[in-house]
């Protein structure tokens with residue numbers, strides 16, 4: 001079982017900072033993908049045929065779902081595992097999750113400005129590590145089962 005300890009304080013920081021970003025979530029996800037593709041041009045190829053406006057809104061909804069589920073994050077495990085398995089089909093590799101995590105934190109820092117600090121960073125990193133950990137684990141599980 002994959003568990004992460006996310007303190008009440010960390011949950012409050014993530015909830016508060018995400019609420020600030022919701023009104024500009026389209027700009028936020030635009031900027032996130034821009035940063036990701038600038039740093040990792042190979043990753044951009046995975047989105048070759050993708051409608052990026054639609055993708056941005058799906059990502060914003062996924063973040064929103066996770067943020068709102070924080071008090072009972074374990075209940076999201078099956079959904080996140082399924083999301084991770086779908087990502088194998090999209091051509092996503094293990095290491096790509098680090099690239100996405102870095103771009104996410106950088107974009108959060110950019111949009112939050114003075115509200116960004118080590119505590120906020122650590123709270124978001126904990127959430128991202130939890131979510132991406134489940135997705136990654138689900139992605140490799142079938143390979144393990146196949147021996």
Ligand code: HEM
Pocket residue numbers: 043046047049050051055058059062063083086087090092093096097098100128131132135
């Ligand atoms: C916490 C991490 C992530 C979350 C929450 C997330 C979320 C999503 C969501 C909600 C979708 C829509 C389709 C679906 O639900 O299956 C999607 C599609 C996709 N994601 Fe992610 N993702 C994550 C990590 C990644 C990473 C690391 C990559 C690789 C760089 C990636 C690449 C893609 C691609 C290529 C698609 C398909 C786009 C298309 O439909 O053309 N994602 N992601």
